[in-house]
Amino acid sequence: RKEVEQDPGPFNVPEGATVAFNCTYSNSASQSFFWYRQDCRKEPKLLMSVYSSGNEDGRFTAQLNRASQYISLLIRDSKLSDSATYLCVVNRWRDDKIIFGKGTRLHILP
Amino acid sequence: DAGVIQSPRHEVTEMGQEVTLRCKLISGHNSLFWYRQTMMRGLELLIYFNNNVPIDDSGMPEDRFSAKMPNASFSTLKIQPSEPRDSAVYFCASSSTSGSFNEQFFGPGTRLTVL
Numbered sequence: 001r002k003e004v005e006q007d008p009g010p011f012n013v014p015e016g017a018t019v020a021f022n023c024t025y026s027n028s029a030s031q032s033f034f035w036y037r038q039d040c041r042k043e044p045k046l047l048m049s050v051y052s053s054g055n056e057d058g059r060f061t062a063q064l065n066r067a068s069q070y071i072s073l074l075i076r077d078s079k080l081s082d083s084a085t086y087l088c089v090v091n092r093w094r095d096d097k098i099i100f101g102k103g104t105r106l107h108i109l110p
Numbered sequence: 111d112a113g114v115i116q117s118p119r120h121e122v123t124e125m126g127q128e129v130t131l132r133c134k135l136i137s138g139h140n141s142l143f144w145y146r147q148t149m150m151r152g153l154e155l156l157i158y159f160n161n162n163v164p165i166d167d168s169g170m171p172e173d174r175f176s177a178k179m180p181n182a183s184f185s186t187l188k189i190q191p192s193e194p195r196d197s198a199v200y201f202c203a204s205s206s207t208s209g210s211f212n213e214q215f216f217g218p219g220t221r222l223t224v225l
Contacts, residue, residue, distance in 0.1 A: 043217060043218055044153065045216065046214070087153065096165075097166070100155075102151075102152035103152065
């Protein structure tokens, strides 16, 4: 099993809808989690960190489920500009290893 | 402030040639990361430096790859000799602290094609 796994998609979602996708991780050791966004042919950029208690930033909500070993990203009222690839990132504290998921492609349809 | 600067943006070379990719960190940052991205393997961390010292190079694929940080703001990633399977987008990223993960700022990448 890969250490960080994401559904590659694509998720094709109509504008205004709510979409959610998960990222599963295999190593239960203490670690930090993040979501990055990557537009086509561009570099990844930090979208948000994922806190144990869950966190929200505008239309975006990130949650962590340690028992089931996954993190999630929820996008409400999706916009055309949300079309991108969303990368899950795990930072393993014990050796400071940084592992990126392969990403989930999201297409928001007009 | 300028972001992370990478050069060249595109490189096309023939198998067997030496390739050198360059990266300039954001001023004040002290950690530098080299990544490679392909469709098949996604984004892979090759090596990272903290305060000019290589901390983890376990992602470097083989001896053909080498990375240096001759000063606090500049790094090179060299592939010698290059092979077609090295074709990928190579990203450099920098951050301002060591230890636990902090936001990494990525450069625009170098798209490498080895024929």
